[in-house]
Amino acid sequence: MQTNIIVAMDQNSGIGKDNKIPWRLNEDMKTFKSLTKGNCIVMGRKTFESIGRPLKNRINIVLTEKKDYKQKGVLVANDVSDVLNIMKEYGDKDLFVCGGSRVYRSFMPLADNIYITLVSIKCDCDTHFVYEQSYLWNEAKWKYDKTIFLQRKNEKNEYNSRMLLFKRAN
């Protein structure tokens, strides 16, 4: 099993505002879908509630400290070790960590890969990724692997954006 962080952030490491993602990027959504399809995704309770439904064709895991939390079509985990136990049942699948902030922080030490979409804008975000972009360019920790897409602003993509893949060094 590979553990993948997947995140889109602005030039200030912003990822969200008012419990929503503050941009519309069709290419990023398409790539998110194709990478995560058939795999397991884990997200925080607020991100799940902001989407409002499980994402189809994947195992949806929602992290919450609420012991009695139940939602149709999702598996509930109360901490990281619950997520890892669930993953044992899906040994052939990879895990994609889909945010938000605390969820990224919790899984960063376990991550094999980081798919990061850099959005060319400074939004007034209220939620941020745990690390600034410069952290990923520290070759002792992360190695740039490839560019997954490079998308110019157009009618379906509000801002210029590019998704990069970093792999853990060692």
Ligand SMILES: NC(=O)c1ccc[n+]([C@@H]2O[C@H](COP(=O)([O-])OP(=O)(O)OC[C@H]3O[C@@H](n4cnc5c(N)ncnc54)[C@H](OP(=O)(O)O)[C@@H]3O)[C@@H](O)[C@H]2O)c1
């Ligand atoms: N740009 C992106 O790539 C991206 C991706 C995802 C989300 N977002 C944005 O980020 C914002 C939401 O993120 P957020 O950080 O506010 O909230 P969040 O991480 O989605 O949810 C936070 C909640 O998740 C639960 N949780 C998180 N880590 C946990 C852990 N280690 N163990 C147990 N429970 C845990 C807790 O739920 P309980 O309170 O129920 O205990 C916590 O209050 C929204 O604006 C969303 O649109 C952006």
